[in-house]
Amino acid sequence: MTxxxxxxxxxxxxxVDKLEVxxxxxxxxxxxxxxxxxxxxxxxxxxxxxxxxPGLWTNTCCTHPHWGEKASACAIRRLREELGITGLSPxxxxxxxxxxxxxxxxxxxxxxxxxxxxxxQNLPLSPDPHEVMELRWVDYHDLLAEVAHQPDRxxxxxxxxxxxxxxxxxxxxxxxxxx
Numbered sequence: 097m098t099x100x101x102x103x104x105x106x107x108x109x110x111x112v113d114k115l116e117v118x119x120x121x122x123x124x125x126x127x128x129x130x131x132x133x134x135x136x137x138x139x140x141x142x143x144x145x146x147x148x149x150p151g152l153w154t155n156t157c158c159t160h161p162h163w164g165e166k167a168s169a170c171a172i173r174r175l176r177e178e179l180g181i182t183g184l185s186p187x188x189x190x191x192x193x194x195x196x197x198x199x200x201x202x203x204x205x206x207x208x209x210x211x212x213x214x215x216x217q218n219l220p221l222s223p224d225p226h227e228v229m230e231l232r233w234v235d236y237h238d239l240l241a242e243v244a245h246q247p248d249r250x251x252x253x254x255x256x257x258x259x260x261x262x263x264x265x266x267x268x269x270x271x272x273x274x275x
Contacts, residue, residue, distance in 0.1 A: 101125065101160035111163050118148065121195070121203030127170045128158040128208050128253070129186055133215040135270060137239055140179070140223065141230035142251070148198040151229065154251040158208075167209035175213070179231070180222025186211035190264045196252035204253060210265055236270050 100111035103124035117124050131138040138156045142149055157178045161170040168188065175181040189212050195205040223231055234242070243250050243258055263271050 099160075100163065102163055114160065115147065118198070118202040118204065121205050123193070123205045123207055124160060125167075126158060126160050126204075126206040126208040127167050127174065127211065128257070129156050129171045129175060129211045129213060130265060131156040131175070131181070131184065131213045131215045131219070132236075132266070132270075133217065133219065133233060135235050135237070136233040137236055138215065138219075138221075139232055139234055139239070140228045141232075143225065143227055143229045145226060148200060148202045148204075149251050152251045153249055154254045155257065156213075158253070168211070171209075171211045171213075178224055178227045180224075181215075181219065184213040184215060184219075186213040190261065192261055194253060194256045194260075196256065198252060206253070208253075210257070210261070212265060236266065 099114045101114050101117055101124050102109050103112040103117045103122040104110070105112065105122065112122060139153050140156060141153050142151060144150045157174045159170060159174040161167055168186070171186045175184060175186070189210045191207065191209050193207045195203065198204050221231055240258060243255055247255055257265060
């Protein structure tokens with residue numbers, strides 16, 4: 097069974113097969129979530145069985161909403177499905193659009209709603225091994241340095257978020273702090 101996601105075809109939002117959306121590079125709806133704990137950001141390393149960008153580090157979680165699903169409900173659903181995280185209230189930070197080659201003849205062209213959730217110190221995590229191969233908390237400024245020195249270890253969208261949108265995703269106290 098294939099999954100359809102909301103994509104624009106000839107200017108109309110239409111359900112389209114997820115793999116076909118990425119093969120054709122169609123603009124489609126997406127949701128990305130960052131979970132922050134103090135100055136640390138929760139990153140996931142994508143499972144090796146993912147059909148694009150396997151094994152790369154990325155934001156806490158991301159997905160495509162189901163047809164008719166609100167972005168806020170999708171963010172909460174995906175935190176639970178991918179990471180076993182419940183009880184957080186992600187705050188909408190911005191809607192943005194980007195286009196990126198993700199390899200294998202596939203393109204992400206997303207209109208993405210980005211959310212930020214604040215986590216307690218003892219946040220329980222239970223990642224789905226079909227989605228996530230590894231998790232880690234990393235200081236925001238250390239993450240920027242890692243991405244600058246080893247960009248190929250990170251998904252294209254994470255690099256875009258950090259390079260072009262960090263000031264609108266994260267609190268200004270975090271992004272303006274000098275090391």
